[in-house]
Amino acid sequence: MANPLSMYVPIKQDKDSQKAATDAAKDFVKNVEDGLNASGIVHYAKLVLIPNADGDGTQALFLSTVFDESMREYLRFFWEQPGINIAIQGIAAVAATAPDPPITDLDSFQSFIESVDLEADLYQAYPDTVKQIKAKKS
Amino acid sequence: MDCDPGPEPARSKLQGLIVRGYTHPHSTHMLFRFPGRAAAAAFVKALLPRLQSGADWGAAKPALMLNIGLTFAGVKIATALGSDLNRFPMVFQKGPTSKWSQQTLYDLGDSAPENWWAKNFAPGELHCIVHAYALDETAEKEIVAFIADAATSAGVEELFGTADKSRFTQAQFKDDLIQFGYRDGISNPSLQWPTSGKPFDAGTLDNFVLGYPACTPFSPGPAGDNAAARFAKDGCYNAFRVISQDVAGFETFLDEAAKGVVTTLGMPAAEAREWIAAKIMGRWRNGSPLVLSPDAPDDATRDVKAFVYADDKAGLRCPISAHIRVSNPRDQSVFPANFPAPRLIRRGMPYGPPGLEPGADRGLIGLFLCGALDRQFETVYAWMNQNTFSDVFSPKFNTQDAVVGARARVGVDTQFVAQTAKGEIRCTMPQFLTTRGTAYCLMPSIASIEAIAEQRV
Numbered sequence: 001m002a003n004p005l006s007m008y009v010p011i012k013q014d015k016d017s018q019k020a021a022t023d024a025a026k027d028f029v030k031n032v033e034d035g036l037n038a039s040g041i042v043h044y045a046k047l048v049l050i051p052n053a054d055g056d057g058t059q060a061l062f063l064s065t066v067f068d069e070s071m072r073e074y075l076r077f078f079w080e081q082p083g084i085n086i087a088i089q090g091i092a093a094v095a096a097t098a099p100d101p102p103i104t105d106l107d108s109f110q111s112f113i114e115s116v117d118l119e120a121d122l123y124q125a126y127p128d129t130v131k132q133i134k135a136k137k138s
Numbered sequence: 139m140d141c142d143p144g145p146e147p148a149r150s151k152l153q154g155l156i157v158r159g160y161t162h163p164h165s166t167h168m169l170f171r172f173p174g175r176a177a178a179a180a181f182v183k184a185l186l187p188r189l190q191s192g193a194d195w196g197a198a199k200p201a202l203m204l205n206i207g208l209t210f211a212g213v214k215i216a217t218a219l220g221s222d223l224n225r226f227p228m229v230f231q232k233g234p235t236s237k238w239s240q241q242t243l244y245d246l247g248d249s250a251p252e253n254w255w256a257k258n259f260a261p262g263e264l265h266c267i268v269h270a271y272a273l274d275e276t277a278e279k280e281i282v283a284f285i286a287d288a289a290t291s292a293g294v295e296e297l298f299g300t301a302d303k304s305r306f307t308q309a310q311f312k313d314d315l316i317q318f319g320y321r322d323g324i325s326n327p328s329l330q331w332p333t334s335g336k337p338f339d340a341g342t343l344d345n346f347v348l349g350y351p352a353c354t355p356f357s358p359g360p361a362g363d364n365a366a367a368r369f370a371k372d373g374c375y376n377a378f379r380v381i382s383q384d385v386a387g388f389e390t391f392l393d394e395a396a397k398g399v400v401t402t403l404g405m406p407a408a409e410a411r412e413w414i415a416a417k418i419m420g421r422w423r424n425g426s427p428l429v430l431s432p433d434a435p436d437d438a439t440r441d442v443k444a445f446v447y448a449d450d451k452a453g454l455r456c457p458i459s460a461h462i463r464v465s466n467p468r469d470q471s472v473f474p475a476n477f478p479a480p481r482l483i484r485r486g487m488p489y490g491p492p493g494l495e496p497g498a499d500r501g502l503i504g505l506f507l508c509g510a511l512d513r514q515f516e517t518v519y520a521w522m523n524q525n526t527f528s529d530v531f532s533p534k535f536n537t538q539d540a541v542v543g544a545r546a547r548v549g550v551d552t553q554f555v556a557q558t559a560k561g562e563i564r565c566t567m568p569q570f571l572t573t574r575g576t577a578y579c580l581m582p583s584i585a586s587i588e589a590i591a592e593q594r595v
Contacts, residue, residue: 001548003241039475041526070241072229072512073520076355077475100224107227107359110512114228114238127549131526135533 001127002043005071006118007063008050010096017094021058024090025049035081040131041068047087061091066122068129075113079106088113141353143344146331147372149192152347153581155205155269155485156374156507157192157329162203162271164278165487167306167378167503168285169297169577170266171259175593177293178216178265182206183591184288185268188281191584202272202281206587207376207579209233212265217369217595225366227359229512230375234576235261242516244523244544249573255299256574264297264577267378269505299380299575306380306503308487316488317383317500318541318570319415321425325443325466327481340481346509348373355478358509369595372583374483376507377515380574383501386494388570395565402561414565417556418540420460428456451530457556458530461541464522476527480514483507501574511578524550538567545569 011021028047036042045065052059067074078084092099092112099112128136149157172178190203208216210231214223224231234243235251245251254261268285272278282305289296298304309317316322327341332353344350348358349371360367392411399410412435416422422435429447430439432455446469450456456463463470467479485507490500508514522539524547525531538545540554545567556563582590589595 040473041475069524069526070238070516070520072238073242073517074475076357076513100221101364105359105361106357107225107361111224111228114232119237129526129535129549131535132533135535 002066002068002122002124002129003071004120004122005063005065005067005113006120007091007113007116008060008118009062009091009094009116010060011058011094012096013057018057020090020094021049021061024061024087024094028087031083031087032081033083035078035084038081039067039074039077040134041074041129043067043130047091061094063091066124068131071113072110075110076106079109085109140334142334143332143342143353144350146343147347147350149194151372151583151585152192152374153205153584153587154190154192154203155376155505156346156483156581157343159323159326159485160271162273163308163310164272164275165308165503166270166278166282168268168270168282169255169264169299169306170268170289171263171295171297172212172215172265173293173295175215175218178212179591179593180292181266181288181294182216182587184292185285186588186591188284189584189587190271199273200271201274202270202277202284204271204281204285205269205581207267207269207378207577207581209264209266209577209579211262213369213580215265216590218593219365219369219595222365225360225362225364226370227511229510229516230578230580233261233578234377234379239512239516242512242520242523243573243576244547245573245576246544246546247569249544249571251576254573254575255297256301256303258299258303259297261575261577266294267376267577267579300499306489308503309489309492309500311488311492316502317385317490317492318388320419320421320423321440322486323484324421324425324441325462327483329483338478340478344509345481345514346374346483346507348375348509354509356480356508356510356513365595369582369586369589370580371586373586374507374509374581375511375515376505376579376581377511377576378579379504379506379576380489381502381504382499382572382574384568384570384572385500386496387568389494391565391568391570395563398563398565402563403558414556414563417457417563418460418554418567420456420462427462428460452557453530454557454559457540457554458528459525459537459540459554461522461539464525464539465518465542467528470528470530472527473529476517476521479527480508480517482514482518499574501571507581523547540567542571543567 043066048062050060270281332342345354395414396410424435425440426435485505522542525537
């Protein structure tokens with residue numbers, strides 16, 4: 001059974017933060033794909049720019065993934081993947097509410113992720129895990 | 139290993155339960171709720187004379203002694219750490235009922251957190267667990283009365299986590315047996331101090347005691363220079379988990395599973411029962427590991443801790459989903475994202491009456507000590523609930539630990555397979571275990587407990 005991670009992070013409205021958010025979304029897959037592939041548990045991941053109500057600029061970043069097993073079991077691995085680490089720290093850097101505690105180690109990295117994870121109900125069309133799907137195709 | 143672990147902490151700084159497996163035959167595990175900081179301090183202060191450190195007691199083995207654990211709610215009440223409390227790992231802050239913890243523990247149905255502690259109290263009300271040890275029944279009564287009196291005097295409320303509102307008391311079994319009839323507690327981490335230049339060992343003490351993170355990948359926390367990290371230094375986490383065991387169901391399962399063994403392997407039924415009992419555990423009931431004694435239990439191997447699976451990759455001797463192989467894969471390869479395999483310090487004991495008569499609750503009082511509740515304890519649980527961590531499980535990746543897995547979990551295969559030269563033995567594994575309650579506790583250093591007692595922290 002897969003689980004969702006739904007990180008919703010309202011961001012700062014200054015020009016630099018807005019540009020950083022746009023750049024983060026544009027380069028997201030390029031930055032994280034090696035680490036996510038190596039984890040063997042992530043079905044998909046996307047980083048979405050949520051626009052402000054007036055259509056001008058970005059109100060929040062929304063990182064949505066569906067993964068197998070438990071996220072906590074793999075956070076150490078993700079923390080050690082440069083692309084993923086940079087992507088998460090990049091999101092934290094533009095957050096309207098700065099992470100408390102600041103992200104300086106694995107536990108604070110984890111605290112930030114868990115603190116912005118929204119509750120979500122997940123529909124799943126198939127029961128297979130990423131590892132099972134890859135094993136069937138190999 | 140290219141790192142400097144720093145100086146080894148004096149064992150007198152640590153609570154004794156962390157560094158030594160007590161062999162006291164009597165223990166009682168008492169639960170408490172603090173009404174406030176002053177009451178917590180008074181309670182802890184009253185307990186100090188019997189608080190046991192890890193210092194060598196030589197020939198003078200204490201007749202009675204205790205150790206103390208605090209949940210995050212307990213730390214919050216008993217200290218003035220304030221905003222630094224958020225330096226503690228989320229897994230400790232949120233506790234075992236949280237969504238993220240339940241993604242690994244999968245306490246479903248009767249095991250669900252809403253049913254824990256016989257519904258006598260909510261998990262968040264539990265602040266402190268005192269583990270009392272004694273050499274005999276008289277001493278046990280004395281130490282339990284000592285602790286109960288300390289609580290009453292301090293205005294601290296004792297909580298009871300059983301339907302009949304009794305305490306969790308160690309059952310008397312010979313030869314380290316547990317309710318399912320196996321010898322337990324044979325293999326535990328070495329708890330030696332790491333040495334530069336030697337390969338990483340998940341069993342060294344720095345993986346379990348907080349404050350020495352340089353050489354361990356499990357990042358025991360809180361880390362850094364802050365009040366929470368200073369308070370937690372030389373402490374250790376304890377996943378306290380009370381697990382009811384369906385012994386009658388287990389024995390019935392062996393009867394049924396043995397029929398397939400008799401048919402396939404041509405064994406007498408009694409022998410077949412013990413064969414399947416060994417296959418699901420990975421050890422014979424006397425303790426002999428299957429990789430060393432594949433055909434029968436052997437007194438010469440019953441205490442052996444050092445063995446590997448290199449010559450048994452396919453699981454012909456020890457099945458790949460056998461309990462001891464999943465919970466401690468030893469030399470078996472694990473995926474890079476799962477590396478290294480964690481170890482746990484196990485200090486558990488059986489509770490409840492021996493035997494099979496229905497209506498009585500019996501099982502295991504589990505004390506699983508670690509430096510990182512998620513990256514050690516919960517990871518092992520995740521592996522037991524779904525075997526995904528190694529390519530030996532390919533292509534299925536959805537089998538479970540033969541003894542511990544949550545069978546009601548969606549998407550798992552509850553069939554256990556024992557490979558033999560004459561073909562596969564397959565059996566569908568029932569749910570033998572029900573979680574009665576779980577608490578994540580910090581077992582603070584002796585100095586931090588003294589600081590609580592004097593309200594200095």
